Amino acid sequence: MKTDAKTTDLSAQIAKAIRDAIIEGRMIVDERLPSEAELASEFNVSRPTVREALKRLAAQSLIRTQRGAFGGAFVKRLSYEEAYGQHITTSTLLLSMNAVRFETACEARYALERACAPLAAQRRSPDHLATMRAEIHRQSQPGLSDESFCASDVTFHRALVDAADNPVLSYQLAGAVEAMQPLMNMITFTERSREQIVGLHTAIADAIEAQDAAAADVTLEELAAYTLTLGKDAMEKRARKST
């Protein structure tokens, strides 16, 4: 039953075998793996090869290792924080390496955000509202760099998403929202466009506070359309400059 795909590294094969065991539930959280020496003899390879396999799994946050007596490798409980981090890294790279069009990413992001809006309107906590208001205030400060403006924009939208109070939703959305930031950073925000955005953000916060899902949806749609035009302008300028 062993898949003797001679084409792959031994360490990759071993990593796959262990990974499958974890995914299929044959090993449970906090269960200890055999020691490196035991794994080595079990798979008939040397200890460095086993170690390479374990490092692969560690990179995916599937195991953690602990030194010392009664240490070893343990199946790790994947935390939301780590999953967020991995997802954001992957999403960001996917966008930056595959020449994804601004329109495509933007459409995806706002489509997903609008899916959160009704839940956010229903469940928003004072905490999330406070964050949104604080970021709106920051975005109104003159002299803010474009990067900081974008970062604040991300924080605002994260708060909106988190207000839906569904960690699975937050996790899935994190990728879409954060991965957009590098693309957004290419936009130069004029005083006029910042005013527009702050106005729309305020309208969104108001709608969420008033638990008015319909209003939030309409405003988000407006914001999506406006962001799209800003992005298109920026992309055109870059295209002209490079020719």
Next chain:
Amino acid sequence: MKTDAKTTDLSAQIAKAIRDAIIEGRMIVDERLPSEAELASEFNVSRPTVREALKRLAAQSLIRTQRGAFGGAFVKRLSYEEAYGQHITTSTLLLSMNAVRFETACEARYALERACAPLAAQRRSPDHLATMRAEIHRQSQPGLSDESFCASDVTFHRALVDAADNPVLSYQLAGAVEAMQPLMNMITFTERSREQIVGLHTAIADAIEAQDAAAADVTLEELAAYTLTLGKDAMEKRARKST
């Protein structure tokens, strides 16, 4: 400037240094990394340590390696397929390891799917419609196992999402849809419930074909509600059994 965090492995530090270089764009796709020996002397570590670092990066699909003369490690273009795979694995584990409530996962999934529906209605290709119809047909076959029914359900919904013709959206949704399957597999589908679901699926396919976004949305909402009741029943049964 070297972060001498003595608390972490050398291989983790080296992996981080290279990963940052890739993420920040200091290394571009298909660029060759220094050889293992060169990296070893550059970071003042041994070759096995460098190799462990490289395996970490390979596990995240950030690099690929090539043997032979003029081989080495190269920055890898992250493909949608691989990103899908990683995302699904992570999402699945996140759900299974953190005792996410069925309701939470279900809510997230359908909220996101409903975000795709309007775009799918607008852009659906004959291909996607055909897939949806084919899966509906499969789901009507008597004698289908619960697992196969669930797998077909996932394929149907993937087709719905893909019909929106936005790869970024498909990528983000893949995690939500596929990661639900293990949870759905715990449900025993009676003949009656299958009929219900097939009916709703048919209504969704009809709405998408007719480019009627509103109808698709309403039906998806119904399906979400129905799935939720099925899930709750299944969870209650399991709870009773275990006491």
Next chain:
DNA sequence: TGCGCAGAAAATGTCAGACATTTAAATGTA
């Protein structure tokens, strides 16, 4: 009896060096 400290043991972390294998370029020959 109970407490604290030293040592043993077990595991991962790291290193050095060697050999095997793969691959493409360079070289030589018909």
Next chain:
DNA sequence: TACATTTAAATGTCTGACATTTTCTGCGCA
């Protein structure tokens, strides 16, 4: 010129050793 051969530069793998960390054990002492 075309094809076969050699060669060199990489990664892949193994062996063995030592360093470090951490826990448990057992001893001595009050």
